[in-house]
Amino acid sequence: MASRQKSPATDAQQPPGEDEVASGNGEGDEIMEEAEEQEDGYTSSTPTSTLTWISWFCSLPGHEYFCEVTEDFIEDDFNLTGLNAMVPFWKEAMEMVLDVEPEDEDTSKIPDVSIVESSAEMLYGLVHQRYILTRAGLQAMADKYESGVFGSCPRVYCVGCNVVPCGRVDIPGSDTVKLFCPNCNDIFVPPSSRFQGVDGAFFGTTFAHLFFQTYRELSPAPFWRAPSAGGSPLSPRSVSGSNGSRASPFNNPNPHGGQKRAAGYVYVPRIYGFKVSERAKSGPRMQWLRLRPETPEELDMVDWRGRWINGDDGYDDDDEEEEEDRQMEDFDPEAAEGEDDDDEEEEEEDEAVGTTPMKGQKSGKQAGSDPLTRTPGPVRSVRTSPTASEGPRSLDDKPLIDLSVYTLPSFGQSFGEGKVRTVRQWAPRTDWAGTAEV
Amino acid sequence: MEEASTGSDSDYSSTWVSWFLSSKGNEYFCEVDEDFILDRFNLTGLNNEVANYPQALDLITDSLDDDIQDELRGSLDVQARLLYGLIHARWIVTARGLTKMLEKYKRADFGRCPRVLCASQPLLPVGLTDIPYEKSVKLYCGRCEDLYSPKSSRHGSIDGAYFGTTFPHLLFLVYPTLIPLKDGELPSNPIKESSTDSRSRRRPREDTEAGVAAEGGAEGISTANVALKAERYRPRIYGFQVNEIAKLQRWQEAIRDRQIARLEALEDKTP
Numbered sequence A: 001m002a003s004r005q006k007s008p009a010t011d012a013q014q015p016p017g018e019d020e021v022a023s024g025n026g027e028g029d030e031i032m033e034e035a036e037e038q039e040d041g042y043t044s045s046t047p048t049s050t051l052t053w054i055s056w057f058c059s060l061p062g063h064e065y066f067c068e069v070t071e072d073f074i075e076d077d078f079n080l081t082g083l084n085a086m087v088p089f090w091k092e093a094m095e096m097v098l099d100v101e102p103e104d105e106d107t108s109k110i111p112d113v114s115i116v117e118s119s120a121e122m123l124y125g126l127v128h129q130r131y132i133l134t135r136a137g138l139q140a141m142a143d144k145y146e147s148g149v150f151g152s153c154p155r156v157y158c159v160g161c162n163v164v165p166c167g168r169v170d171i172p173g174s175d176t177v178k179l180f181c182p183n184c185n186d187i188f189v190p191p192s193s194r195f196q197g198v199d200g201a202f203f204g205t206t207f208a209h210l211f212f213q214t215y216r217e218l219s220p221a222p223f224w225r226a227p228s229a230g231g232s233p234l235s236p237r238s239v240s241g242s243n244g245s246r247a248s249p250f251n252n253p254n255p256h257g258g259q260k261r262a263a264g265y266v267y268v269p270r271i272y273g274f275k276v277s278e279r280a281k282s283g284p285r286m287q288w289l290r291l292r293p294e295t296p297e298e299l300d301m302v303d304w305r306g307r308w309i310n311g312d313d314g315y316d317d318d319d320e321e322e323e324e325d326r327q328m329e330d331f332d333p334e335a336a337e338g339e340d341d342d343d344e345e346e347e348e349e350d351e352a353v354g355t356t357p358m359k360g361q362k363s364g365k366q367a368g369s370d371p372l373t374r375t376p377g378p379v380r381s382v383r384t385s386p387t388a389s390e391g392p393r394s395l396d397d398k399p400l401i402d403l404s405v406y407t408l409p410s411f412g413q414s415f416g417e418g419k420v421r422t423v424r425q426w427a428p429r430t431d432w433a434g435t436a437e438v
Numbered sequence B: 001m002e003e004a005s006t007g008s009d010s011d012y013s014s015t016w017v018s019w020f021l022s023s024k025g026n027e028y029f030c031e032v033d034e035d036f037i038l039d040r041f042n043l044t045g046l047n048n049e050v051a052n053y054p055q056a057l058d059l060i061t062d063s064l065d066d067d068i069q070d071e072l073r074g075s076l077d078v079q080a081r082l083l084y085g086l087i088h089a090r091w092i093v094t095a096r097g098l099t100k101m102l103e104k105y106k107r108a109d110f111g112r113c114p115r116v117l118c119a120s121q122p123l124l125p126v127g128l129t130d131i132p133y134e135k136s137v138k139l140y141c142g143r144c145e146d147l148y149s150p151k152s153s154r155h156g157s158i159d160g161a162y163f164g165t166t167f168p169h170l171l172f173l174v175y176p177t178l179i180p181l182k183d184g185e186l187p188s189n190p191i192k193e194s195s196t197d198s199r200s201r202r203r204p205r206e207d208t209e210a211g212v213a214a215e216g217g218a219e220g221i222s223t224a225n226v227a228l229k230a231e232r233y234r235p236r237i238y239g240f241q242v243n244e245i246a247k248l249q250r251w252q253e254a255i256r257d258r259q260i261a262r263l264e265a266l267e268d269k270t271p
């Protein structure tokens, strides 16, 4: 846990709300760490009598995920049921958290103020775990969520979906805080090392999921249909941005389910433009982990034991693979931009993937050497006219790859559907670059 | 690893390439053999992609005329980086380039998977497209087979085309014994420097790593049902699974089981 050498009474320094500045960008470890250095810098500024212990605690580096528990909540004994057995120096810790002057001056039985401090921290953390399950606590966390305090999912195809803190156990002392992404339903290690000292139990196992049950409009639905390439396949760029503001309503027929349109693309590995077939030993084995059915009805085709209803698996090799291919079509924001009912999603995708380099510029670090925003002009035309398909010399002596592992048919199939994305990704990248010009 | 920069832009280095590699933010790049750069065949077509191509090439091979250096210096450096990046993308899918990147992979130079259940699996850089100036570099995890954004904006602004779409998948195609197992956290030492090695040693029918690297084949390995060992996170509210998510997860696992059945049937047909 972040160390606090000084007692809060004399060391109150930072206005509440600083936490939001500190971790606004979940992706930029760098940015966060800079903020951390700053905060470390002014540990000894003037004491502010108006700053409560709770505000101070929540403003410490690494404590950005905590919300401020109201004193009312802490003062209600009912909310503390069972906690006094887990916290040594309960009374003193309580006084510290609530900024109450000690009743008796006999502090001789307390060996060290730092012990009370760690008790206060434990007390606050355990109360916090309970508080964020209340209506007021959920609302406080929702405010932080929407302002991006918890950061966003590091997974590329979650396109910047915001995450919430969570614990893997409810008992303190066993694991650090993690981040839950409602889009991929997975948990991640916080991007900055300063969260490695924060106990996951202070957020608990329930909060993240109660949160998304409570705020269904923030919860991505379990089904997703790829935007069909309805627009002109020829010039996806020409419509880029023009339809961005046209948001269409999304509805999950399950009233208890997530009401947000999911970000559903799944990564498709390719070698020289060809999908790596599942028949290869190194072929995809984990796409199921991120896959969603296209419709909610498909979810009902599997029973509670995880078996397909309607008899056997009933799969038919080719059909299956094709179907999955369709769902897992590679992700490319531009290609789908003309699509009517997915504009909102596309916008987000653009932001997350397309502008990543911009973040580097914003932080002022990389502006000089950022290659992605410079001279985009003539390059593309060369690359998009793949003609020569001669292999690289360096693969020279023996071929590194066995061509039999590529899924060639799906390539043609996608063409037939006129998917722009596939066209742009298309195969003979074997040419490396435009060897045409030689 | 993010902070393990070996130098700054102002460091004196003997060659342009070593200067480039030691610059902060360039940790993902490996050294391209000079022979490779000097063989014009390998650079086929790049003259159309890089402005001042001859001078840029001279710069990265340290044969730039001193007179020119002053006039073009600023813009030439940008072009030299682009040229090196594009050469790099070709280099790392060669046999020698793969082994260079393999060394970096084993040192986890590209960072580790942020997914908790991937137990700090080292990552590999990958592009979403082979065309420069389109998408920044992403990181591929061989355990969950998914893509992640680099944590640091320094790496997040590198052009993905300098690594290309093919590289990590070719690596695992050529070295199938290096494909990470799908099982989750190890009960002990979850974050250890040697985690890759120790885990691949646990693999059944495992060759020594050297042997693998040399022969590049692993006929005995079956990966048909490896996904069964994958752990996943199961959201719970007061200990109870969340209905809609549980339903989705059952569906996903049914998809998984169907793929396994398909692959095992295939194996039976072709022993």
Ligand SMILES: [Zn+2]
Residues within 6 Å of the ligand: A153, A154, A155, A158, A161, A181, A182, A183, A184, A185, A186
């Ligand atoms: Zn996610």
Ligand SMILES: [Zn+2]
Residues within 6 Å of the ligand: B113, B114, B115, B118, B121, B141, B142, B143, B144, B145, B146
């Ligand atoms: Zn992973």
